[in-house]
Amino acid sequence: MSVPTVVVHRDADVLAKAVAARIITRLVDAQSAKGSASLVLTGGTVGIATLAAIRDTPARDAVDWRRLDIWWGDERFLPSGDPERNETGARQALLDHVDVDPSRVHVMAGPDSGLSAEESADAYATELAKAARPEDHGPAPSFDVMLLGMGPDAHVASLFPGMPALYDTRPAVAVHGAPKPPPTRITLTLPVIQGSREVWVVAAGEEKSGAVRLALEESGPVQVPAAGARARRRTLFLLDRAAASKIPPGLGRIASP
Numbered sequence: 591m592s593v594p595t596v597v598v599h600r601d602a603d604v605l606a607k608a609v610a611a612r613i614i615t616r617l618v619d620a621q622s623a624k625g626s627a628s629l630v631l632t633g634g635t636v637g638i639a640t641l642a643a644i645r646d647t648p649a650r651d652a653v654d655w656r657r658l659d660i661w662w663g664d665e666r667f668l669p670s671g672d673p674e675r676n677e678t679g680a681r682q683a684l685l686d687h688v689d690v691d692p693s694r695v696h697v698m699a700g701p702d703s704g705l706s707a708e709e710s711a712d713a714y715a716t717e718l719a720k721a722a723r724p725e726d727h728g729p730a731p732s733f734d735v736m737l738l739g740m741g742p743d744a745h746v747a748s749l750f751p752g753m754p755a756l757y758d759t760r761p762a763v764a765v766h767g768a769p770k771p772p773p774t775r776i777t778l779t780l781p782v783i784q785g786s787r788e789v790w791v792v793a794a795g796e797e798k799s800g801a802v803r804l805a806l807e808e809s810g811p812v813q814v815p816a817a818g819a820r821a822r823r824r825t826l827f828l829l830d831r832a833a834a835s836k837i838p839p840g841l842g843r844i845a846s847p
């Protein structure tokens with residue numbers, strides 16, 4: 591697994607715009623090389639602000655949105671269209687504004703599908719397996735970019751410290767009793783996160799600074815899930831100055847103006 595590289599931006603607004611530019615470039619490169627690309631979205635303020643920044647970037651038209659597979663790292667187990675769903679936020683911020691292929695937008699089903707949370711997670715795992723290629727060497731695609739927001743408790747996706755999902759080796763699982771509402775969620779698990787080509791953890795604000803430090807040190811992923819957010823090829827921690835304020839000197843930090 592790759593050692594994280596840290597890039598620090600002035601504030602949350604510049605961070606979102608910088609991550610947006612980085613995503614556009616990464617998707618264009620992947621599509622040029624392979625003919626298609628895959629992107630895993632996250633909920634949370636930075637995750638959604640990044641999507642809105644992509645929407646507002648003229649260079650977004652360099653991406654062939656029809657040849658992009660869009661997945662989610664986690665989802666709140668709520669009915670389709672619920673404003674609290676990560677899917678709803680992503681559609682409003684970006685997906686409703688670009689010409690995505692609906693068959694390549696892979697949503698995690700909510701209760702209105704008639705599935706339980708467990709059944710929804712199993713259905714997603716099946717969809718992941720169908721999309722996996724032999725060269726991915728696993729039960730899910732080796733995603734070009736997996737975006738992960740991070741909570742002040744160092745959770746990523748809906749992998750919260752000490753909870754059973756962190757011990758689960760299935761690709762996607764249901765979460766009950768999540769400390770961040772709503773309590774019932776669907777999440778990818780660490781093996782799928784770690785099978786990605788690139789993982790980008792995005793975080794802004796002083797309240798994330800302690801979790802950032804723990805995540806960059808050799809912490810255990812059960813207590814510090816973001817410490818398990820490591821990719822096959824490249825792991826980035828894309829932060830604002832406030833979230834980076836407790837990083838020990840020399841820990842892979844590349845400061846930007």
Ligand SMILES: O=C(O)[C@H](O)[C@@H](O)[C@H](O)[C@H](O)COP(=O)(O)O
Pocket residue numbers: 632633634635636637664665666676738739740741745746747748770
């Ligand atoms: O469903 C969710 O809530 C997210 O997927 C979650 O993992 C989020 O990314 C972090 O909690 C950070 O959220 P903030 O950026 O809003 O602090």
